[in-house]
Amino acid sequence: MRRTFLLPGLALAALMTVSAPAAEISAAVAANFTKPAEELGKTFTARTGDTVAFSFGATGQLYTQLSQGAPFEVFLAADDKRPALAVQEGFGVAGTVFTYAVGKVVLYSPNIDVTDGAAVLKANAFRHLAVADPRTAPYGAAGMQVLDRLGLTETVTARIVTGENISQALQFIESGNAELGFVALSQVVDKPATQVWRVPAEDYAPIRQDAVLTTAGAGDPAARAFLQFLQGDEGRAIIEKYGYEVK
Structure with a gap:
């Protein structure tokens, strides 16, 4: 079952229509997701005016950077372990973890x-x-x-x-x-x-890729809006285009 979270009292559509200075979101993203992330970022910018600055790398390396104080506002991992760990260790916001893609x-x-x-x-x-x-x-x-x-x-x-x-x-x-x-x-x-x-799916453990809002992004409506965009129809369609499953 796909997990979602909603920004209390504020719909994504409202975020997209309110006139406000453009924001830049800092996102740590697993390297396998480079192409879809770049397209998602461009589409999100076209819709909102806000931009996304991506840092791509291995999930474990990105998590190490996050735990050492890197100011990432959102974390898109290539597993479901580290976003949960981020919440557990105080680097992620409880209730914001969701599976954005299942990789192959x-x-x-x-x-x-x-x-x-x-x-x-x-x-x-x-x-x-x-x-x-x-x-x-x-x-x-x-x-x-x-x-x-x-x-x-x-x-x-x-x-x-x-x-x-x-x-x-x-x-x-x-x-x-x-x-x-x-x-x-x-x-x-x-x-x-x-x-x-x-590779046949039964030959390896499912690659559930989870995202989480970090504590650095907790107060940034644009960071929350970007994660909501990933869960919307337009975001999901882009993710599926690159061969991922969405839940």
Whole structure:
């Protein structure tokens, strides 16, 4: 069930019509969500006049920055663990956590036909496989789960090149430093089918991506409005366009 929260006594439509100086919202966003976030930001600005300054990175790294005092007003994670932890540890506002997207991990290669990705991985006829750091990047953890499910962890480990986040993992693949790798569907949603193997959902734990209003943004109506925009029909349509599920 999709969780929502409402700004008490003030509808999003009203926020969009009240004449006020434009605000800039500081948002920490998981790297896999870069493309949709940028489109969401532009659309939100067109509707409200307020802008969103994004800081993209691995979820774990962003949370560390938040816990160390980074003035992020909203946090869009790639998991459902850290937004809840933010509330628990006093960095997030209780009652504002919701799932904005459910992500999908894929095996991507611009040069190898990965229509049957499992067979490609089992053949082990590649030099390097890119994976985001599983300690800080949920999509990297999902990629390692896929290898484990296929019984390939021990076989493939020596060939893995680890990206700081999912964006760097994609860079490794596109630069040729790795022939293939695990990335988010949203990053390659427009690529030919032969270049993208959509990993069966049962091969990795669901990637529920939660958002939370931080204590730094608690007093900013624009930050609250942006999170509400993500939950509205227009925001949800943009998110779905990039291959995510919305709850």
